[in-house]
Amino acid sequence: MSLGVCDALASWSRCALSRRAEKPGRMRAMAARLVTASSIVAAFATPASAQDVELHGFVDFGAGARVVDDPLQPDDLLLSEARFQLDLAHYGERAELALKTDFTWDGVADRADVDVRQATIDLRAWDWLDVRAGRQVLTWGTGDLVFLNDLFPKDFVSFFIGRDDEYLKAPANALRLTFYTPLVNLDVVATPVFEPDRSITGERISFFDPGSGQLVSAYSAPDMPEPERPARTLRNGELAARLFRTVAGYELALYGYAGFTKQPTARDEPDGPPRHSRLGVYGASARGTLLGGIGYVETAYYDGADDVGDSPFVLNSQWRGLAGYERELLPDFTGGFQYYVEHVLDYDRLVAGSPAPDFEPSKTRHVVTTRLTYRLLQQTLTASLFGFVSPNDGDVHLRPGVSYDWSDALRLTAGANVMLGDDPTFFGQLEPATNVYLRARYSF
Amino acid sequence: MRRHLYSTPLAGLLAAAASAAPTSAQDLTSVTQIVERANLAAYYAGDDGRARVHMTITDAQGRERARDFVILRRDVTDGGDQDYVVLFSRPADVRNTVFLVKKHVGSDDDRWLYLPGLDLVRRIAAGDKRTSFVGSHFVYEDVSGRGLSEDRHELLETTATHYVLENTPVDSGAQEFAHWTVWIDKATLLPTRMDYVDEAGEVYRRIEALEVEDVGGQPTVTRMRASDLRSGGQTVSEFSDIEYDLGIPEDVFTERTLRNPPRRWLSVR
Numbered sequence: 001m002s003l004g005v006c007d008a009l010a011s012w013s014r015c016a017l018s019r020r021a022e023k024p025g026r027m028r029a030m031a032a033r034l035v036t037a038s039s040i041v042a043a044f045a046t047p048a049s050a051q052d053v054e055l056h057g058f059v060d061f062g063a064g065a066r067v068v069d070d071p072l073q074p075d076d077l078l079l080s081e082a083r084f085q086l087d088l089a090h091y092g093e094r095a096e097l098a099l100k101t102d103f104t105w106d107g108v109a110d111r112a113d114v115d116v117r118q119a120t121i122d123l124r125a126w127d128w129l130d131v132r133a134g135r136q137v138l139t140w141g142t143g144d145l146v147f148l149n150d151l152f153p154k155d156f157v158s159f160f161i162g163r164d165d166e167y168l169k170a171p172a173n174a175l176r177l178t179f180y181t182p183l184v185n186l187d188v189v190a191t192p193v194f195e196p197d198r199s200i201t202g203e204r205i206s207f208f209d210p211g212s213g214q215l216v217s218a219y220s221a222p223d224m225p226e227p228e229r230p231a232r233t234l235r236n237g238e239l240a241a242r243l244f245r246t247v248a249g250y251e252l253a254l255y256g257y258a259g260f261t262k263q264p265t266a267r268d269e270p271d272g273p274p275r276h277s278r279l280g281v282y283g284a285s286a287r288g289t290l291l292g293g294i295g296y297v298e299t300a301y302y303d304g305a306d307d308v309g310d311s312p313f314v315l316n317s318q319w320r321g322l323a324g325y326e327r328e329l330l331p332d333f334t335g336g337f338q339y340y341v342e343h344v345l346d347y348d349r350l351v352a353g354s355p356a357p358d359f360e361p362s363k364t365r366h367v368v369t370t371r372l373t374y375r376l377l378q379q380t381l382t383a384s385l386f387g388f389v390s391p392n393d394g395d396v397h398l399r400p401g402v403s404y405d406w407s408d409a410l411r412l413t414a415g416a417n418v419m420l421g422d423d424p425t426f427f428g429q430l431e432p433a434t435n436v437y438l439r440a441r442y443s444f
Numbered sequence: 445m446r447r448h449l450y451s452t453p454l455a456g457l458l459a460a461a462a463s464a465a466p467t468s469a470q471d472l473t474s475v476t477q478i479v480e481r482a483n484l485a486a487y488y489a490g491d492d493g494r495a496r497v498h499m500t501i502t503d504a505q506g507r508e509r510a511r512d513f514v515i516l517r518r519d520v521t522d523g524g525d526q527d528y529v530v531l532f533s534r535p536a537d538v539r540n541t542v543f544l545v546k547k548h549v550g551s552d553d554d555r556w557l558y559l560p561g562l563d564l565v566r567r568i569a570a571g572d573k574r575t576s577f578v579g580s581h582f583v584y585e586d587v588s589g590r591g592l593s594e595d596r597h598e599l600l601e602t603t604a605t606h607y608v609l610e611n612t613p614v615d616s617g618a619q620e621f622a623h624w625t626v627w628i629d630k631a632t633l634l635p636t637r638m639d640y641v642d643e644a645g646e647v648y649r650r651i652e653a654l655e656v657e658d659v660g661g662q663p664t665v666t667r668m669r670a671s672d673l674r675s676g677g678q679t680v681s682e683f684s685d686i687e688y689d690l691g692i693p694e695d696v697f698t699e700r701t702l703r704n705p706p707r708r709w710l711s712v713r
Contacts, residue, residue, distance in 0.1 A: 408535035
């Protein structure tokens, strides 16, 4: 069922860790994206619509370095990047077009890249249906950096090395249909080609390998097998749905997901390549005002492919639960608190069948999170702290940050990612990636 | 004798009415009536409305920042609950951020914020009504109105042009001021100046209507200023493309609008 530490992981992700990213085909994929991007730009530039196109974007420079030694990594630099985002939009009465493209120079990997964050057409031709087709970032659920029913792709490398929070969400090529009825609304998101998380691969950030019982990196273990993606057939696509309605100010939702584990946590044999195993998720959430703040609860059942729990290499089923509360504690000072629990079913059989039972996750992982935000100087200066603490696994992740709006256009940000704990724990294994970073963004 | 006792109050009332009539036919003497009518004039013009808003925020050092947004409003009941949608177009980093408020008189408002970069619908706590609205010197309560029952109202003075009222919070710990004074124009019933007074008796914050125009028969503040008298910072809001009674449907004020703002109602870019 489980790959040990990968499944000991926190709340918001099954496991941010996987094997190395595939390199072959990178250039080809990048070229394809460039072609897609430029053809959409060309479509925007047709004379009929040119005058209605809004052009925005930003230039972002980021630098960050680890402050703890990682002997497995050749470089202490984790973030050294220039990012130019070009954001084109056309707003029509019945249709909207959007193209948001990031052009990046990554000084750590020493490479240029193009990442299309959004390339969508929105149709709003019907009273009862909204359509968004194309490459898009998707989010739902109630948690704050804790995701139960949101199985849309995430980028954990960005999350830990100090990129803007919005880069935690990665785009997917999908079709989103939202149906509105007087009784209830329904979201259906079809992702024809499975889109996995952008995982920690051992480049930049080392991680714990339960097979060898130690931390590994792309440099210390260059022969790690590449993860296998599900074959590109329609049957291997992803389908997510949300049934939602607001009743007397309380937002109620039911969720369903059919696809694969977003991280390659499964294996067919101990030394084989990691792969994504089948996954179904069913859940519910409620959110509303509570005692002058916002309260919410969410739960999800993860139906893993290993029904009986005896395969140590495929995800067991789990229950996950979340309760959160947020309110203003003082003027311009907001506090948010969450309690998250992840409970592995058929745990005894998992441990009995495991080649490395010591590295298996806890049967029940508890995580408490806190978000404190203080805004000063007419909200131009924001100091914040987000913390994850697992009282039973003993690992901690702190995200302190300060950002200052020098002007409407220029924002300066400084922050840190602190990871603490013993090796097999989720955040503990990332301790050598503890870092500080600086960013400057000019928006236009 | 019995008749005399019986008739005196009636005679008094008639006398009062007779004496009031020749001096000023329009003067209101009931505090409740004044605050209710001022509230309707300031926040409930028409059954719905739309305006483009440009805010210029100036800090104590004279540095300027700008906020541009379109605001839609719909009254659920006149003088009661209201729905608001705000779509930002400036500054660039908050472009397409949408703010949805379901204002409830007598209970907490429901408020949502949509962040397009993350496709995230956030729920915002209602407790921070006295928090700055998008970094300006206006607070949320200035935008959507302060509940009339949150203050005790006293008519201090009726001048040739204004009613001057002092408003003292019922719950003294719930806001940063001790009381506030409002000047309400007798002709339009619009509040034209509000002075906020701290515990020491100092006026530290002022809101002024700088320009009032007739928009489709509704006297409307088209330029207003909020000043922080302690720091010297101020925000000027300018309203344009104002329209009332557009017939904006109820379903524009729902989560659907957060993710997919209806340009038909918001296209005054």
